[in-house]
Amino acid sequence: EAQVTQNPRYLITVTGKKLTVTCSQNMNHEYMSWYRQDPGLGLRQIYYSMNVEVTDKGDVPEGYKVSRKEKRNFPLILESPSPNQTSLYFCASSFLGQSYEQYFGPGTRLTVT
Amino acid sequence: QQPVQSPQAVILREGEDAVINCSSSKALYSVHWYRQKHGEAPVFLMILLKGGEQKGHEKISASFNEKKQQSSLYLTASQLSYSGTYFCGTYSYYGGSQGNLIFGKGTKLSVKP
Numbered sequence: 142e143a144q145v146t147q148n149p150r151y152l153i154t155v156t157g158k159k160l161t162v163t164c165s166q167n168m169n170h171e172y173m174s175w176y177r178q179d180p181g182l183g184l185r186q187i188y189y190s191m192n193v194e195v196t197d198k199g200d201v202p203e204g205y206k207v208s209r210k211e212k213r214n215f216p217l218i219l220e221s222p223s224p225n226q227t228s229l230y231f232c233a234s235s236f237l238g239q240s241y242e243q244y245f246g247p248g249t250r251l252t253v254t
Numbered sequence: 255q256q257p258v259q260s261p262q263a264v265i266l267r268e269g270e271d272a273v274i275n276c277s278s279s280k281a282l283y284s285v286h287w288y289r290q291k292h293g294e295a296p297v298f299l300m301i302l303l304k305g306g307e308q309k310g311h312e313k314i315s316a317s318f319n320e321k322k323q324q325s326s327l328y329l330t331a332s333q334l335s336y337s338g339t340y341f342c343g344t345y346s347y348y349g350g351s352q353g354n355l356i357f358g359k360g361t362k363l364s365v366k367p
Binding site: 172183184186189197199238240242244246247248 | 297309343353359
């Protein structure tokens with residue numbers, strides 16, 4: 142089954158404790174990205190990648206890191222999480238080009254206390 | 255450069271029609287539409303490309319006015335299953351490349367029996 146998977150689905154952590162949210166897709170997509178969703182603000186892109194070893198900042202990259210060492214995986218790293226990073230996070234992937242739809246993962250709800 | 259959606263919210267009775275608008279301050283190559291139900295990931299509805307090409311949902315139609323940098327999503331004879339938040343998205347690049355995908359803040363649609 143074609144899908145984007147994210148882990149964990151739910152995470153409660155404390156300020157400053159490094160964490161990684163994994164994202165994996167099995168559709169051989171070149172484009173992968175991370176979004177955060179907050180009430181009233183919609184979906185905001187954090188980082189995106191157009192291929193292995195190619196990443197770029199989205200609208201809200203501060204406090205986040207990503208890496209793209211393999212085509213299928215695109216982990217999101219919070220090296221020192223803060224309470225303002227409490228949010229719902231989505232990973233998405235697509236083929237390269239504006240005529241292709243994004244496939245979203247199920248989401249990760251992160252709470253930083 | 256976030257696209258602006260209107261209205262912010264709309265309430266319908268089953269069978270009524272609705273139009274959701276998306277406008278941008280910059281030239282657009284494509285407009286993407288997604289629907290998100292509460293607690294779930296966004297799901298692809300429609301892509302409209304410069305030049306008139308469309309791909310997406312059979313029962314939902316949309317228009318793309320390139321000169322006005324606007325797109326509209328038409329929901330006719332609404333069903334209860336149409337309830338959710340609708341997002342339009344545009345890429346930061348004009349042309350075939352993608353770059354940063356920027357979503358509007360969303361339009362919440364509620365369909366009542």
